[in-house]
Amino acid sequence: MSAAASDLARPRSALFSPFELRGVRFPNRVVISPMQMYLGREGMANDWHFQHLAKYAVARAGCVFTEVLCVEPRGRNTHWDLGIWSDAHVPPLVRIREFVESCGAVPAAQIGHCGGKASRQRPFDGHGPLGAADAARGEPPWTPVGPIAEPSAPDYHLPHELTVAEIAALVDAFGAGTRRVAGAGFRFLEVHAAHGYLIHSFYSPIGNRRQDGYGGDRRGRMRFALEVAEAVRGEWPEDRPLSFRLSCVDAVDGGWEMEDTMVLARELRERGVDAIDCSSRGIRGATSLANLEAARRPARAGYQVPYAEALRHETGIPTMAVGLILTPGQAERILVRGQADLVLLAREALFDPHWTLRAARELEPDAGGWDFWPPSWGWWLAQRDRIGVEPDD
Numbered sequence: 001m002s003a004a005a006s007d008l009a010r011p012r013s014a015l016f017s018p019f020e021l022r023g024v025r026f027p028n029r030v031v032i033s034p035m036q037m038y039l040g041r042e043g044m045a046n047d048w049h050f051q052h053l054a055k056y057a058v059a060r061a062g063c064v065f066t067e068v069l070c071v072e073p074r075g076r077n078t079h080w081d082l083g084i085w086s087d088a089h090v091p092p093l094v095r096i097r098e099f100v101e102s103c104g105a106v107p108a109a110q111i112g113h114c115g116g117k118a119s120r121q122r123p124f125d126g127h128g129p130l131g132a133a134d135a136a137r138g139e140p141p142w143t144p145v146g147p148i149a150e151p152s153a154p155d156y157h158l159p160h161e162l163t164v165a166e167i168a169a170l171v172d173a174f175g176a177g178t179r180r181v182a183g184a185g186f187r188f189l190e191v192h193a194a195h196g197y198l199i200h201s202f203y204s205p206i207g208n209r210r211q212d213g214y215g216g217d218r219r220g221r222m223r224f225a226l227e228v229a230e231a232v233r234g235e236w237p238e239d240r241p242l243s244f245r246l247s248c249v250d251a252v253d254g255g256w257e258m259e260d261t262m263v264l265a266r267e268l269r270e271r272g273v274d275a276i277d278c279s280s281r282g283i284r285g286a287t288s289l290a291n292l293e294a295a296r297r298p299a300r301a302g303y304q305v306p307y308a309e310a311l312r313h314e315t316g317i318p319t320m321a322v323g324l325i326l327t328p329g330q331a332e333r334i335l336v337r338g339q340a341d342l343v344l345l346a347r348e349a350l351f352d353p354h355w356t357l358r359a360a361r362e363l364e365p366d367a368g369g370w371d372f373w374p375p376s377w378g379w380w381l382a383q384r385d386r387i388g389v390e391p392d393d
């Protein structure tokens with residue numbers, strides 16, 4: 001498939017309008033959000049990861065993100081996370097990147113470090129801290145690291161409190177991971193700085209009560225995020241865009257608030273960050289989604305869109321909206337109302353990998369016909385339409 005073939009002839013919808021960040025052109029606004037599969041060994045991507053991401057690119061998503069690639073082994077959630085701490089991780093990622101790009105989608109990677117949330121079982125294995133029974137099956141626990149020696153959820157492992165020298169080494173690890181992602185040819189990079197992971201645990205007053213230069217007031221707590229941004233931007237090519245995923249609010253008393261996010265986003269922009277991916281929560285508990293589940297009430301569709309909207313309006317920074325974006329109409333409204341520049345799908349893409357193709361048929365009745373589908377599929381579907389089908393009863 002050529003890149004040109006992925007553009008609709010005359011897009012009328014906002015969802016299928018192209019978008020540009022630095023030198024990179026997104027053929028449409030549909031982005032597949034990072035989704036950990038928990039199926040890697042020694043941090044290596046394999047055929048499962050390839051097919052997981054390839055199918056969204058075939059189905060014409062404008063941009064496809066890898067799951068979070070951990071910048072050091074201690075920064076993995078589980079033994080099954082993907083890594084970018086060694087050159088050995090690069091070749092299977094190149095294969096994914098090449099295929100995604102060949103479909104006309106922007107190949108994107110997310111890098112991160114899960115800090116105090118490391119050394120856990122996979123969600124579908126219990127999501128608890130690794131223990132003796134896990135060690136007996138070949139998954140021994142390790143000591144996580146964080147800004148303070150305090151578990152991020154009840155009965156999680158006690159993290160090692162990072163020294164200033166160790167913080168500097170981690171900033172370097174983000175730089176080295178970025179160098180590998182750039183070498184692998186990805187066009188868009190995101191730093192995972194949300195969900196209670198390492199960077200979020202530094203800027204959140206719940207996660208960080210250090211008294212040195214990496215803690216204390218907001219400036220001190222933001223320092224690690226800003227140093228990572230500088231290191232990453234220093235390694236990431238000028239003509240490729242960079243985003244940060246933030247937990248815009250902790251949604252916990254005394255936690256990080258939207259006004260703090262405004263300040264951090266402006267500082268990140270000064271350091272060459274081009275967009276903010278607006279997520280929330282996760283500073284305590286297993287995940288940000290687990291926080292919602294624990295609240296024991298239904299989550300609202302698009303529950304995080306107001307963060308993307310507020311940030312975009314107040315700072316002018318391009319934003320990415322994520323969280324229970326379900327229908328093409330909802331995605332279209334987010335863009336038309338100017339609430340975000342890109343819309344991200346995670347679970348709805350798991351439910352319907354052809355979401356983008358379906359959205360085009362719904363929003364672009366003239367231009368979004370079978371021509372938009374990969375010819376190997378679309379030609380046959382168009383033929384079936386030409387023939388027509390009589391009901392069988």
Ligand SMILES: Cc1cc2nc3c(=O)[nH]c(=O)nc-3n(C[C@H](O)[C@H](O)[C@H](O)COP(=O)(O)O)c2cc1C
Nearest residue numbers: 033034035036067068322323324325345346347348
């Ligand atoms: C299977 C799965 C794995 C996820 N892995 C990541 C990840 O690697 N990095 C990340 O920032 N968010 C991760 N998330 C969060 C999603 O990217 C997204 O922000 C969240 O699921 C809300 O969007 P949704 O309602 O469309 O699912 C994951 C979510 C799911 C369902």
